[in-house]
Amino acid sequence: MNRPFLEHGLFIAPYHDIDESPTVALRRDIELVAWCEQLGFREAWFGEHHSTGWETICSPELMIAAAAERTRSIRLGTGVVSLPFHNPLMVANRIIQLDHMTMGRTMFGAGPGLLTTDAQMLGIDIKAQRDMMARALDVILRLLRGEEVTDKSSWYTLERARVHLLPYSHPHPEVAVASAITPSGGMTAGKYGLGMLCVAATETAGFDVLGENWKIANQVAAEHGQTMDPRKLRLVAPMHIAETREQARADVREGLARWCEYFDRVAPKGMGGLVGNGDPVDLLVNAGRAVIGTPADAIAMVEKLIAKQGEFGVLLLQAHNWAEWGATKKSYELYARHVMPHFERVNRLRRQSFDRLREDFEEMAEERQKGADLAFARWREKTGQE
Template sequence: MKFGMFMMPSHPPGENPTLAFERDLQLIEHAEKLGFDEVLIGEHHSGGWETVPAPDLMIAAAAQRTQRIRLGTAVVNLPYHHPFEVAERMAFLDHLTRGRLIFGVGPGALPTDFMLFGLDPNKLRPMMNESLEIITKLLEADEPISYDGEFWKIKDMFIQVKPLQRPLPLAMACGISGNSVEQTGKYGMIPMSASVFSPAGADMLQRQWAAIQESASRHGTVVPRESWRIAQPVYVAETNEQALEDITRGATREYHEYFFTLGLKGLFEDYPGQPIDEITTEQLKRKMGWLVGDPPTVTKMIRELHDGTGGFGGILFITNDWADQGKWMKSMELFARYVMPNFQGTAQGLTASWNALEEKARLWRAAIDAAGGIDKVMVNNLPKFGQDSIGRVAQAPAAADQA
């Protein structure tokens, strides 16, 4: 399983944006050092909380600070940009990252953003579809192409710098609309889904995956299950109580001041009669399925989510500014040390070796006790201990009796 980060990024209004961007870049560097696989960065233009308007520029900066970790857009909102410009910039960016780019796309979801551009929300998805068709042709074509669509028209256009990766990995933010899963299957894209950690949430994800596979089958593409990414808030601390305490202030503020203002109150209809401003962080965690707790708890939650969906290929941390930088970095370190190995097989050999040693040591101790204690065994069998392995020390009692 792969592990990455999805950075909207989100910071409380009123902070110094220069320092906030620097913290984001430091988290990307830290993620690479800890062995995370990828970081994907969002695009937003309004609202005060989500502050990166150009994820490609953020990726270019991060590429200069890293060597291995893959960097991606999550997402470029295609209706906001001319498709030729997007294709050319992404191909160029793939070279700047030395072939580490993941190109994620979407239609745009923040109402104040598409209002800023004067776009009809009912036209966002068809605009994205046309743009995506043009972009994929431009990325692959070795000769000029033309396109006469409802929203975009190009004539004899050609990008002179092709992506370093051929093909360039494409990803789609899969929401509740049928269009996103249809396009994912049509182009064989990496699906990026948001999870609600509940039986209903797992069922929704299963239906989403089935729709992607049905679309892929119709279009003759392949979307392997191991390419599927699930994005979810993740925070790990030494104890469950400490984890919830660490994020309570930041999470409560972000949801009450930002997400509820955007109209997400309907997600909490499970609490009829409770004023929205009285919803607690514990209720948010339970309802939204945050992967928050100590390492064993988070490991268990990921296993349950994996089993409930039928399996996926990666978890993306939704990195929110809910705790100070030091605590976020500590959370990432705890995850890398104690959660990742359970899904990547990196500690299986060590665990098996330790279990084998424990069994041999048990036999050794039993043999020593039967021989009359360590002093007697060492005096009467010292040469034998020098020659035999621990696994053969069970012969020691017989030798001691003969002595």
């Protein structure tokens, strides 16, 4: 299967155990991005959350600014900015500033906000969040293009608002919309021809609607004179891999159990049920929701996503912190050594060359020996030796 443009990246919500140092955890998020850049990962996205104690990045923009100074080429995205929580002009200005600071490596991911506890603290009607996101995104795109905007909503007022810097990137940084299960993300992305961040791609409900949501995005795009680019379609998948399945299971045994206690309490309907129903590794792996195994298992997961979705641009590994730091870094290294080359097909010619060596080995060995025998014979002839 020819995969000319599949790239690989990170999606860092993040998930930080409430019994560990938040300072160390945040520093390790930045270190992880630097490590993965060395391994060949092409992009990293940081989330925005304000409650629950686990997902402790409240400003993805700050993480991008810090990570940009530790890296050289990896693209860095907001994954995502929860638009109902912000004034659109402030969001546009921050993204433009980051675009200049990173010299074009910034990506802007937008969404309505996932955690209901975040919205409750801000007095936001949870049912209105998707509409609020769509309205703010329209304003932000106009501001990024340098337009003057006057608009008033329930949470912001703009009077002849405009940015005072144009983006470093032309016409502006890449923009992607969060998409989970409902069609709203695909509809919004299609309206403007934007990328999509499928954050629940391996969850049963999310996996089932991958193709349908992409179809919806393309239909809406056609209605608005836009075109959807599969290179800008990103799927998120949680994985931890080791040399053996047994080792992978051992690596995550304690951390996964802790994560499940948290995830069951914040997961959308149909995505919980991990506590009290058996071994969480078995529950996740058997349902196809995660990879906890070997590089071969990771390849199988990506192939499954390809078979379901078709072409897409980036596979994002969910940074879950199920394992200790050393095993976590090893997992990404194994992915880079064995999974990436499979889809990039970088070893195709090497394998062909080695196959030819195996096929022609006996014949070439015989010819090589004839050459050596001839050299000895000529030496004997020259020196008069028998």
